[in-house]
Amino acid sequence: MRELNDLKVLPSTRIERLRLIFVFWLFSGGFIYIAGGLIVRQWLQSGDLKEQSDSQSRRIILKPPARGLIHDRNGYVLVENRVRWSVKADLSELQPEFQAEYRKLLAAEKARETGHIDREKIQDSARLNVLQRWLDKVWFVIDATSRNIRKNKLPVKSNPVDSPTERLVKIDDLKKHLRERRALPFTLVSDLAFPGADQSITPEEGVRAVARFVEQFPVDGPIRLDSDIIRTYPHGTLAAHVLGYVKDTDELPPNSLNDEKNELLQKLHYTGKKGAAGIEESYNEILCGLSGWELWTKTSAGYNKELLRKSDPTQGTAVTLSLDVEIQRAAEKALAQIKDSQGKVLPAAAVMLDVNTGEILALASQPTFNPNRLADRVTRTYFDEIETSGGWLNRSIQGLYPPGSTFKVITAIAGMRNKVIDWDDILECGPSYRVGGRDFPEHDPAGYGQVDLEKMLAVSCNVWNYQVGLGVGIEPLAAEARRFGLDTPLLQMPPTADNKNATELPFPANRGLVVPDTAYKLRIGAGPWTGGDTANTAIGQGFLLTTPLHMACVAASIARGETRTTPTIIHDPGRDGRHQSAEAIGLNGLQLAALRSGLNRCVEEGTARSVMIPGLAFAAKTGTSEYFQKGQKAHLAWIIGYASADNPAVAFCVLVEGQLDTSTWGGKTAGPVARDMILAWAKKTPVSEVKNEAEVPAR
Amino acid sequence: MDKNRQGAKASYVAFFVFVAIWIMSPSFVRMGxxxxxxxFQAPALHLVAKGRDLARFWELKSKSAEELAAASRDLARINAALELKVRTLEDxxxxxxxxxxxxxxxAPREFLTIVARVASRDSTSWWHRIVLRKGRSDGVRPGCPVVFSDRVIGKVSLVHLNTCEVDLVxxxxxxxxxxxxGDEQGRIVLVSGLPANSLGTARAKIAVIPMDYLPSAGQSPKVVTTGMGGVFPAGLIIGTLDANIRTTQEGNFKEGTLQPSRNLFSLQEVSVLVPIHPAAGEILLEKRYEDFQ
Structure with missing residues (x-):
């Protein structure tokens, strides 16, 4: 120690000792602080920090699933998915090219000596130039056949003036992509087989384009062929209002990810599809399936680096509709024949349903649209075209119309049930009937003379109905209409926790239905109820408003001898044929037989005789009601009924909105559509069920 | 310091210097x-292949007279059958x-056929390549289809002066x-090679098989070229579809495995189909695309 002291290793003075102690404690404190920090970070906070690190360096990419298929009752595919081949650019692999182009453009800008240099703009231009060059190469491979190479006629570089839009990279699309989905590949061509929104190329040309890209474009580059699934409607416009269409959405279906665990991770997603109308919309949750996901690490620049885990999307469940594709096609084909004097199709609707189960076999509405043209990107022109024509409206379930003379079956039932008239009573029916000082006309100026129930149904006598309607009174008449469900919402789905008012098809006209009575007229402020209102109601005019589907249900109910039919668009082979709130029709055997006989005579000798089918007896009631279109009176042509007459299996209703310049009559205008639907049904039904007296004529 | 250790250090330094020079040298130097x-390697490959042919020749020459007579008889029968076929085809x-x-x-003549002997095979299963004894001097160009009889073997990927490399299917x-x-609707499927493990079997995947495609039981359907892509003539056999077809999880398509139509690693001779006019893909591969703009 002495030696050490002699060497002056230890401090000798007090100041030096204090300094040493100070330095000792300073370093000790520092070490303790660092060690403590290390313990806190490594032991106590390690879980949180790892989570934070993961959330900053990882991301989840959600992938939309393929939607479920939609079939008709016989298993024919109505809606399916097709593969869409897209050409995409991997932006992370293109970084060196972007940088080289940027340097080139920057040098050129500096050489120009313009003063201020907008570097961001140059960067955008560099990216745009590089991507445009690659897109030109893609089209070069697709366009350059050996013939035009031989003739030295090669495609030239795309330019904004002459080139179709799919051949140009749009700066706005690129900026949006870089802002929102930088990590995902940038789409250069969204649908290689059908590049233009107008679908102007043939399927073979489309396949050839895909094949050329597959076989000729370099595999190991930044440009890749990607395939995904999009919706396709193989029958085009067929049943478009029932099927609906799909549109882009950022809200993807649920996935198998543990959301709590991955809450902090950045999530990106591809654009998905959701139902926008029809079954696609109302059954979206069933059709949509489960999204897939990929867990990626990411680079500091925000691009994907390494795929850690993934789960493939799961396709949605298939839905089987009650529609019969052949009957539906027959209905739509017949509707398309109904045109005005300028050759434009008239707005119309047709429904056919199974009498026993209530399953809808055909549900057509005209004008219509092609869901294929709405499935990807709808053009403004096509959207406006549908808007102008009124094609969005599904007239079968959304159109509200006065039912006209088809309502007379309900007036007749009300008369018999209220004992105002019996099946064999005869009423004197002149050319008009005076109610409250006003003459209510017969549609035949000569009148029909002595008319019983059967004749009334055959010739659609108005005066008979004025008398019976006034005898019954509006309240019992309205009650009878309600008993047949004319104010009842249709196509209701069993309520779920999420949606208590779900319907099988979106927005049926359930709220606008009107079965008028005295309270109704007062409620809308139209004054007190009058006898004239009752007379109008008795022939299906006035305030009455219903849909073609409701009237088809009335026909089905009468065919079964009941009051209610619960229609459905979903096929269930085990359906038992029981209908909600249905009760017996409340007529005795003679009354019911007379009612049905009257409907048969309507076809055999009455207002529907022009559409009689030799060898296939069916029952019908026509109607021609009035409505106001753009302030002017026009006609609605109706026909309801069932087939066959002796063994009812299908019920139908057809409605045509007449134009101002056309004469529109129930039997003449709407009848042929009903006839074609019946023939389509009869063609595929065993002869014993049709109960033919002769062969069903081939069409 | 030990002299040996000094030498080892120097060799490490030399190695790293060489690597650094290689990395820093311009791409044309590396490509050159x-x-x-x-x-430089090409003559050696030629020599090895010739040697193999010579070995085969002597192997055959060492056969006994009885063996040769039997082979000759079999060959005569095959020749007779083929002559019949040739006559039918001639008609x-x-x-x-x-x-x-x-x-x-x-009839436009689309391809010239160049028959080429296989010089060597890449024994690593990562690359799935063979080297042919024909190159640029013989008219071979990148992107040309390579076939054997009516079977697809692959596609030329790189062309050198006297040799070329072929990416197998x-x-x-x-x-x-x-x-x-068996697909009467003639829908296209996608065939693409798969990276295999070092000791694994070379495989290719067939994707986008339609859901309603059902091959006949017990049969391996042929997979044939479409001729729509502008590279392969239509109707060439790529291989057969393995029986184990599975549905993708998305449920929209099926996918399966391709069994190549030939044992690709025992090929002796193939034909390179050289298109008379270059395809667009070839122009891209040769980086001559800008010339056409």
Whole structure:
């Protein structure tokens, strides 16, 4: 120690000792602080920090699933998915090219000596130039056949003036992509087989384009062929209002990810599809399936680096509709024949349903649209075209119309049930009937003379109905209409926790239905109820408003001898044929037989005789009601009924909105559509069920 | 310090200096070096292949007279069958010519055929490549289809002066469109090579098989070229579809495995189909695209 002291290793003075102690404690404190920090970070906070690190360096990419298929009752595919081949650019692999182009453009800008240099703009231009060059190469491979190479006629570089839009990279699309989905590949061509929104190329040309890209474009580059699934409607416009269409959405279906665990991770997603109308919309949750996901690490620049885990999307469940594709096609084909004097199709609707189960076999509405043209990107022109024509409206379930003379079956039932008239009573029916000082006309100026129930149904006598309607009174008449469900919402789905008012098809006209009575007229402020209102109601005019589907249900109910039919668009082979709130029709055997006989005579000798089918007896009631279109009176042509007459299996209703310049009559205008639907049904039904007296004529 | 250790240190330094120079050297220098190495290697490959042919020749020459007589007899039978087939084909050819003349339809000649011997095979299963003893000097160009009889072998990927490299159908760099035997609707499927493990079997995947495609029980349907892509003539056999077809999890398509039509690693001779006019893909591969703009 002495030696050490002699060497002056230890401090000798007090100041030096204090300094040493100070330095000792300073370093000790520092070490303790660092060690403590290390313990806190490594032991106590390690879980949180790892989570934070993961959330900053990882991301989840959600992938939309393929939607479920939609079939008709016989298993024919109505809606399916097709593969869409897209050409995409991997932006992370293109970084060196972007940088080289940027340097080139920057040098050129500096050489120009313009003063201020907008570097961001140059960067955008560099990216745009590089991507445009690659897109030109893609089209070069697709366009350059050996013939035009031989003739030295090669495609030239795309330019904004002459080139179709799919051949140009749009700066706005690129900026949006870089802002929102930088990590995902940038789409250069969204649908290689059908590049233009107008679908102007043939399927073979489309396949050839895909094949050329597959076989000729370099595999190991930044440009890749990607395939995904999009919706396709193989029958085009067929049943478009029932099927609906799909549109882009950022809200993807649920996935198998543990959301709590991955809450902090950045999530990106591809654009998905959701139902926008029809079954696609109302059954979206069933059709949509489960999204897939990929867990990626990411680079500091925000691009994907390494795929850690993934789960493939799961396709949605298939839905089987009650529609019969052949009957539906027959209905739509017949509707398309109904045109005005300028050759434009008239707005119309047709429904056919199974009498026993209530399953809808055909549900057509005209004008219509092609869901294929709405499935990807709808053009403004096509959207406006549908808007102008009124094609969005599904007239079968959304159109509200006065039912006209088809309502007379309900007036007749009300008369018999209220004992105002019996099946064999005869009423004197002149050319008009005076109610409250006003003459209510017969549609035949000569009148029909002595008319019983059967004749009334055959010739659609108005005066008979004025008398019976006034005898019954509006309240019992309205009650009878309600008993047949004319104010009842249709196509209701069993309520779920999420949606208590779900319907099988979106927005049926359930709220606008009107079965008028005295309270109704007062409620809308139209004054007190009058006898004239009752007379109008008795022939299906006035305030009455219903849909073609409701009237088809009335026909089905009468065919079964009941009051209610619960229609459905979903096929269930085990359906038992029981209908909600249905009760017996409340007529005795003679009354019911007379009612049905009257409907048969309507076809055999009455207002529907022009559409009689030799060898296939069916029952019908026509109607021609009035409505106001753009302030002017026009006609609605109706026909309801069932087939066959002796063994009812299908019920139908057809409605045509007449134009101002056309004469529109129930039997003449709407009848042929009903006839074609019946023939389509009869063609595929065993002869014993049709109960033919002769062969069903081939069409 | 020990002299040996000093020497080891120097060799490490030399190695790292060489690597640094290689990394820093311009790409044309590296490409030139690589090309020079390939050309330097080419005579050796030729020599090895010739030697193999010679060995085969002597192997055959050592056969006994009885064996040769039996082989000769078998060959005679095969020749007779083939002669019959040739005569039938000749009739069809004549008929074809007659019909073309009648319709005044001039048949364009799309390909020149170059027969090439296989010089070597890449034994690593990552690359799935073979080297042919024909190159640029023989008219071979990149992107040309390579076939054996009516079977697809692969596609030329790199062309050197006297040799060329072929990506086999099992190579990850190979892809083409195809039809499946028995699919009457003629829908295209996608064939692409798969990277295999070092000791694994070379495989290719067939994707986008329609859901309603059902091959006949117990049969392996042929996978044939579509001819729509502008590279392979239509109707060439790529291989057969393995029986184990599975549905993708998305449930929209099926996918399966391709069994190549030949044992790709025992090929001796193939034909390179050189298109008379270059395809667009070839122009891209040769980086001559800008010339056409």
């Amino acid at each position: 070096t690589r090309e020079a190495f390939v050309e 069809i050819r004549q008929e074809n010519i007659r019909l073309r003349e009648l319709a005044r339809y001039a 099992t190579s990850p760099n190979f892809r083409c469109t195809a039809y499946l035997e």
